[in-house]
Amino acid sequence: MAPSGTIAGSGGTEASSAARVDWVDYAKGICIIMVVMMHSVLGVELAAGETGFMHVAVAFAKPFRMPDFFLISGLFLPLVIDRDWRTYLDRKVVHFAYFYVVWVTIQFAFKAPAFAAETGWHHVGFLYLESFIEPFGTLWFIYLLPIFFVVTKLTRKMPPLAVWLVAAALETARISTGWTVIDEFCARFVYFYSGYLFAPYVFALSDRARKHPALALAALATWALVNAGLVVLGASEWKLVSLVLGFAGACAIITMGTLLARAQWMNFLRFCGEHSIVIYLAFFLPMAATRTLLLRTGIIPDIGTVSLIVTVAGVLGALAIWRVALRLGGNFLFERPEAFWIAPKKAGPVLQAAE
Numbered sequence: 229m230a231p232s233g234t235i236a237g238s239g240g241t242e243a244s245s246a247a248r249v250d251w252v253d254y255a256k257g258i259c260i261i262m263v264v265m266m267h268s269v270l271g272v273e274l275a276a277g278e279t280g281f282m283h284v285a286v287a288f289a290k291p292f293r294m295p296d297f298f299l300i301s302g303l304f305l306p307l308v309i310d311r312d313w314r315t316y317l318d319r320k321v322v323h324f325a326y327f328y329v330v331w332v333t334i335q336f337a338f339k340a341p342a343f344a345a346e347t348g349w350h351h352v353g354f355l356y357l358e359s360f361i362e363p364f365g366t367l368w369f370i371y372l373l374p375i376f377f378v379v380t381k382l383t384r385k386m387p388p389l390a391v392w393l394v395a396a397a398l399e400t401a402r403i404s405t406g407w408t409v410i411d412e413f414c415a416r417f418v419y420f421y422s423g424y425l426f427a428p429y430v431f432a433l434s435d436r437a438r439k440h441p442a443l444a445l446a447a448l449a450t451w452a453l454v455n456a457g458l459v460v461l462g463a464s465e466w467k468l469v470s471l472v473l474g475f476a477g478a479c480a481i482i483t484m485g486t487l488l489a490r491a492q493w494m495n496f497l498r499f500c501g502e503h504s505i506v507i508y509l510a511f512f513l514p515m516a517a518t519r520t521l522l523l524r525t526g527i528i529p530d531i532g533t534v535s536l537i538v539t540v541a542g543v544l545g546a547l548a549i550w551r552v553a554l555r556l557g558g559n560f561l562f563e564r565p566e567a568f569w570i571a572p573k574k575a576g577p578v579l580q581a582a583e
Contacts, residue, residue, distance in 0.1 A: 255485030257501030259297040268539040280532025292477020295419040302423025318571035320377035376420045437486040507546040514545020
């Protein structure tokens with residue numbers, strides 16, 4: 229065990245049931261910060277009508293930002309996929325559905341006046357109901373995860389290679405219907421299913437990186453150059469290339485998380501990974517407030533600097549909202565109340581698959 233109480237090395241998915249796996253939290257921390265960065269930077273640039281230096285970082289991360297998050301979300305599924313349907317649905321569907329309902333209502337409450345100004349209050353109720361069919365704002369990730377969990381369980385008796393090939397074909401097909409659930413399912417399921425199917429190999433990759441840090445660093449440098457070059461050339465969006473870059477980037481983040489965990493550096497990233505759901509749910513409010521304040525006052529003229537500050541505010545602000553909510557009895561914002569459990573709540577270790 230590492231001093232933090234997390235697993236510090238090998239053991240694969242079986243070991244992960246005993247405690248948190250350190251490198252997974254580091255990798256999730258990197259992922260959630262990249263997600264906040266993307267929304268912050270693009271939001272600032274859209275509002276300002278110009279781009280800044282942070283745009284380069286967002287473009288660099290685009291090929292692997294969400295593939296890595298989904299792959300990690302499927303890593304621990306082999307431990308629980310054979311649970312009875314009631315327990316499985318409670319942990320993997322009701323859990324995320326609860327947070328979606330709570331936070332889509334909160335987000336919608338903040339945005340309703342703007343919607344009313346555009347279309348009238350009579351149309352606002354329809355837009356709210358529509359958000360349960362078409363995922364609202366930044367919350368599409370937790371809307372889609374339960375669908376991935378259910379589809380994977382339903383297909384677990386099918387030939388895994390056949391399922392994976394279909395999933396890969398869907399990513400390559402570039403499905404574009406205009407419906408977020410359909411389009412993002414086709415684009416992302418292959419990564420989630422790969423996390424589930426190839427979990428032992430992912431843990432083996434982490435073990436090798438921990439044992440051979442110099443080689444891992446060389447591989448990371450090579451990957452960074454190739455990824456950056458393909459992004460600059462515009463080739464990162466090509467069919468098959470995007471699939472390869474998604475997996476390569478996921479492996480790179482896993483390796484990076486492992487090296488950081490090995491050195492016990494940048495513990496804030498691990499903390500962010502441990503509380504990634506908190507940041508994901510709440511970052512929109514401090515992000516939007518900071519963006520509006522900085523752009524309206526014009527106190528900082530450089531758009532890149534504004535984007536960086538908004539990103540930091542999104543992450544730290546979300547964690548601050550969480551702490552304040554717990555102090556003021558608002559636990560229901562980040563912890564599912566017992567009334568919303570459909571299976572017995574069992575004490576034990578918490579799995580890290582986007583919990």
